[in-house]
Amino acid sequence: MTPTLLAAPKAVRITPPAGTAAWLADSRRLPDPLRTDPVAVHRFLAAVSEAEQRGLVSEYPGVVGALDGAPPAMRYAANDQAMTAAGSPFSERNGQFLLFDPRGDGLVAQVFGDLSAADRIAVLVPGAANRADNFWTGVGGERHRAPAVQAADLREAAARYGTTDKDRFAVVAWLGYDTPDGVDVSAAREDLARTGAVALNRFVAGLSAVRPQATIALLGHSYGSTVIGLAAPAFPPRVTDIAVFGSPGMGVNTVAQLGTTARVWAGQSSGDWVRRVPGVRLFGLGHGTKPTDPAFDARVFGTSDVADHDHYLSPGTDSLANLASIAVKGLVAYAQGQCRERKVQRLRLMTVHKGH
Structure with missing residues (x-):
């Protein structure tokens, strides 16, 4: 049935990972991948021998690869196995994957860097029209719109603008x-965002379970910012920064309504078509006040040389420099006097609303 703007919100339904029925039927009473707290999942698997871990990966790659709280090495191995089984083009992709599910439009989460050594983790949440088959090549074949390319560029930029390590x-x-699928009815509603928010909360909880030393920054582009906004009330204190860009709204009208202790940052290019989207939320339509609206009370960062909706993470832009700084430490660190030489460069690119 085609959704309409005035249709009642759909119930949140998360599709279980492939192989869940057999996993739950296993006599070892394995943790439920959708209901067991990721901390409990981590404890369960920490008590399992390496040989048993390898056996679970081999027997249940679809579940282990998506199991929030499982050791990253187990998830990497499981998703490598699942991608090989999926065949071309997925079997040709190299990297570290915390998620891979080829069903439907597909789900993917790729890690850039050493998660086991990281004391800061940035999670990039993309928006409309992203699917597993364009995760590396970009929406419409445009590489600057590919989540994998954007994440790699963000990490490279961090070495230049955010950290020396x-x-x-x-x-x-x-x-x-x-x-x-694009700028359609589903993008104007929050059904998909609410389901995404539940999955994002479990994913963040899983990161906290396996890397409790690390703090986390969440970066959301376009509809991905709406997902983050709806997930925000459940974020743990380890989430210290939220940055959204090209956002149609976060599902609320003010930072205070997000219910998070994280610093909230927002950027929007003057050439971004999303500026024309009404900042309303009424009868199932819209996502609330734009985060760059002064009434929202976010810290607004500079995007002066971003030409459109899709280049916020492009190398050489003010936007990427600012997002790299936020992702690593939060631009507040620069305003407080850390890295003074770079602070002068960055502060001329940003504006911070007072009061938050």
Whole structure:
């Protein structure tokens, strides 16, 4: 049935990982991948021998690869196996994957950097029209729109603008939800975002379980910012920064309504078509006040040389420089006097609303 703007919101339904029925029927009473707290999942698997871990990966790659709280090495091995089984073009992709599910439009989460050594993790949440088959090549074949390319560029930029120790910083390109197909009815509603928010909360909890030393920054582009906004009330304190760009709205009208202790940043190019989207939320339509609206009370960062909706993470832009700084430490660190030489460069690119 085709959704309409005035239709009642759909119930949130998360599709279980492939192989869940057999996993739950296993006599070892394995943790439920959708209901067991990721901390409990981590404890369960920490008590399992390496040989048993390898056996679970081999027997249940679809479940282990998506199991929030499982050791990253287990998930990497499981998703490598699943991608090989999926065949071309997925079997040709190299990297570290915390998620891979080829069903439907597909789900993928790729890690750039060493998650086991990171004391700062940035999670990039993409927006509409992203799917597993364009995760590396970009929407419409445009590489600057590819989550994998954007995440790699963000990590490279961090070495230049955010930190001198890139090895302590990891980026995850997280396509862990079904996105709207484009600028359509589903993009104007929040059904997909609410489902994505549930998945994002579990993913963040899983990162906290396996890397409790690390703090986390969440970066959301376009509809991905709506997912983050709806997930925000459940974020743990380890989420210290949220940055959204090209956002149609975060599902609320003010930073205070997000219910998070994280610093909230927003950027929007003057050439971005999303500026024409009404900042409303009424009868199932819209996503609330734009985050760059002064009434929203976010810290607004500079995007002066971003030409459109899709180049916020392009190398050489003010936007990428500012997002790299936020992703690593938060631009507040620069305003407080850290890295003074770079502070002068960055502060001329940003504006911070007072009061938050």
